[in-house]
Amino acid sequence: RGILMHLCEIPQEHMNELHLPNGLPLIYNVRRKCITLLDDGTGRDPLEVHDFGSAAQYLFRPCELTDDDFIFEEEETPVSSNAKETVLA
Numbered sequence: 001r002g003i004l005m006h007l008c009e010i011p012q013e014h015m016n017e018l019h020l021p022n023g024l025p026l027i028y029n030v031r032r033k034c035i036t037l038l039d040d041g042t043g044r045d046p047l048e049v050h051d052f053g054s055a056a057q058y059l060f061r062p063c064e065l066t067d068d069d070f071i072f073e074e075e076e077t078p079v080s081s082n083a084k085e086t087v088l089a
Contacts (some may be wrong), residue, residue, distance in 0.1 A: 008035065010058040019053035034063030 005015055008030060011057070020026075027036045037046045052059060 003058065004035075007033070008058055008061075010055060014055040014058060017053045017055035018059060019051050021052075024055055025051060029063060032063050034061050036063055041086045 001015060001016070001020065004010065004018075004020075004026075005012065010018065025038050027038065028034075029036065047056065047060065058076070
């Protein structure tokens with residue numbers, strides 16, 4: 001709850017109004033700074049099925065994901081020319 005308060009900029013006085021259902025995965029998109037829920041395949045809107053309390057507006061802000069949100073750049077690790085090889089026998 002404390003992490004969500006900072007990530008989603010939820011005012012401390014509204015934290016008591018936020019209900020987090022047990023066992024419901026929340027996905028935080030760092031690039032878009034928003035939260036989405038996993039699709040359970042039922043076609044039902046999770047916000048209508050679960051009670052997130054009156055502070056849910058702070059938790060779920062508009063979040064439009066693009067294909068770029070799922071592309072991760074690989075970092076190259078420089079290898080030192082002085083590195084020794086270890087052979088395991």
